[in-house]
Amino acid sequence: MKxxxxxxxxxxxxxxxxxxxxxxxxxxxxxxxxxxxxxxDFEAVIKEAQDDYVREHGELPKKYEQISVxxxxxxxxxxxxxDWINITKFAQEAGINESKMRQYKSGxxxxxxxxxxxIQAAVxxxxxxxxxxxx
Numbered sequence: 001m002k003x004x005x006x007x008x009x010x011x012x013x014x015x016x017x018x019x020x021x022x023x024x025x026x027x028x029x030x031x032x033x034x035x036x037x038x039x040x041d042f043e044a045v046i047k048e049a050q051d052d053y054v055r056e057h058g059e060l061p062k063k064y065e066q067i068s069v070x071x072x073x074x075x076x077x078x079x080x081x082x083d084w085i086n087i088t089k090f091a092q093e094a095g096i097n098e099s100k101m102r103q104y105k106s107g108x109x110x111x112x113x114x115x116x117x118x119i120q121a122a123v124x125x126x127x128x129x130x131x132x133x134x135x
Contacts, residue, residue, distance in 0.1 A: 035080045
């Protein structure tokens, strides 16, 4: 089963991971003080849901045996998880004002659709460059 999970930073400065996908009647969500903790909690919830399904129904259907998660980040969660990215250099690469980029990272401003597209394009370019690099 393939699911998409959304990672967001909340107003309480904690991170949540959630999905519309369900395992039987069990919803999937996780929380943590950082993205790593929230993802770990989310993965633990998947395992708990699988175990609860077996307890209630006796057997886990094949579609619930292998769960593949694709994570979709909001900007604050993205830069929390990939904290090694230099915001100044990244803003330059994306063609975005450095000060504005810091505001997006902190959550004090929110990127519009056009700016989000520029950021996504920069992420894809950098990812392609990293994938092509050889040591």
